[in-house]
Amino acid sequence: MEKKMKGWSVLALGLVILVFNASPSDAAITCLEAITTLIPCELFLVGFGPAAPSSFCCMGAENVYKQANTTQSRRVLCECFKQAALDIGALPERAKLLPQLCKIHITVPIDANVNCSK
Secondary structure, three states: OHHHHHHHHHHHHHHHHHHHHOOOOOOOOOHHHHHHHOHHHHHHHHOOOOOOOOHHHHHHHHHHHHHOOOHHHHHHHHHHHHHHHHHHOOOHHHHHHHHHHHOOOOOOOOOOOOOOOO
16 A cells, blocks of 8 residues: 555646646646546545545546547547546446536446446
């Protein structure tokens, strides 16, 4: 668990760097940007956190989904999320609850079993 948290800390630092170096553009969000934005959701997704995601998690999820604005970017994020869900041991039932609990409409599921080509 300590090793996973250390990895997430490095990603969080990457997020801070991305935020301060970001320039406005129409480019779709990358896998790394999406994962770092969703770091506040990790404890909820793996079942170690509270029964509801934090407001930081929900804000991050909403931001990611707003930026996934093309079919190609949604497919890339779908594959990204599948791998990330496996890597952190996300609980499928928690991942499926995230949009409902955050009151957002998503087009890219966070699910290790989803078919991303659809």
